[in-house]
Amino acid sequence: MKYPIITFSDCSELTRQRLEIRSGWEEAVKDKTLWVGEGKEFNAVRVQDAAAKARQLIPESRQGSDPDRIEGQAAVHLYEVLQDTPVVVLDDRGLWRWLSLAHFWDFIAWREEKPFASGNHLKYLDCNNSSEAVLPRMYRRVAALGGAEHVHLAYAIPKGTDFWRSHVLRIKTATTPAMTRALVRFQAEHQLKTEEIRELAKRLRRVWANAVLEIYDDNEAAGLIAEQAEDLIEKSNASQ
Numbered sequence: 001m002k003y004p005i006i007t008f009s010d011c012s013e014l015t016r017q018r019l020e021i022r023s024g025w026e027e028a029v030k031d032k033t034l035w036v037g038e039g040k041e042f043n044a045v046r047v048q049d050a051a052a053k054a055r056q057l058i059p060e061s062r063q064g065s066d067p068d069r070i071e072g073q074a075a076v077h078l079y080e081v082l083q084d085t086p087v088v089v090l091d092d093r094g095l096w097r098w099l100s101l102a103h104f105w106d107f108i109a110w111r112e113e114k115p116f117a118s119g120n121h122l123k124y125l126d127c128n129n130s131s132e133a134v135l136p137r138m139y140r141r142v143a144a145l146g147g148a149e150h151v152h153l154a155y156a157i158p159k160g161t162d163f164w165r166s167h168v169l170r171i172k173t174a175t176t177p178a179m180t181r182a183l184v185r186f187q188a189e190h191q192l193k194t195e196e197i198r199e200l201a202k203r204l205r206r207v208w209a210n211a212v213l214e215i216y217d218d219n220e221a222a223g224l225i226a227e228q229a230e231d232l233i234e235k236s237n238a239s240q
């Protein structure tokens with residue numbers, strides 16, 4: 001596949017230009033865009049459509065909004081246009097930089113408003129860390145669930161920023177769709193507090209050491225989580 005990329009150094013320079021100069025942004029991105037690979041050309045038109053849908057999700061005010069849930073909804077649109085892209089292309093950080101700068105800047109800047117305001121913004125755009133950069137983590141959220149059939153779970157948990165980053169994307173759970181789906185369904189239903197879900201995560205990590213959870217189906221994964229969290233649920237219910 002022939003596809004567009006932006007290098008790390010150009011990403012840094014373009015970001016500075018966007019924040020400080022603000023003029024000639026679109027042309028600057030085009031000038032720094034490199035096309036690599038051979039064969040069928042990457043469909044940029046579909047990406048534009050996904051970016052437009054993501055922007056439409058941005059509320060007029062952050063007051064009362066749930067940015068992580070909105071990120072999950074936008075992740076569905078992103079995944080839909082990228083799901084058939086070859087893995088070797090998706091593994092190229094340059095593609096994600098191009099997507100971030102050329103099409104999703106507005107959404108990313110809204111999602112990470114505080115870091116952008118403080119100047120701590122590059123890690124959300126340079127895509128060197130797929131758990132931190134906004135677009136890779138959005139794609140991985142849906143991929144961790146097992147794909148398009150389960151996209152509704154991508155935004156099932158209210159205020160789920162810590163849940164997704166700490167208990168799915170940064171750990172082994174992200175490689176096991178059945179476990180991810182079961183954990184998401186569980187948390188969506190029971191809404192364990194931060195310390196309780198962290199305790200559950202610790203227990204599941206201990207199970208990983210002695211069981212092959214990759215072969216669990218949805219029912220087996222749900223049963224395991226319910227077993228490990230039984231006392232946590234009782235404690236949570238008692239405190240309500």
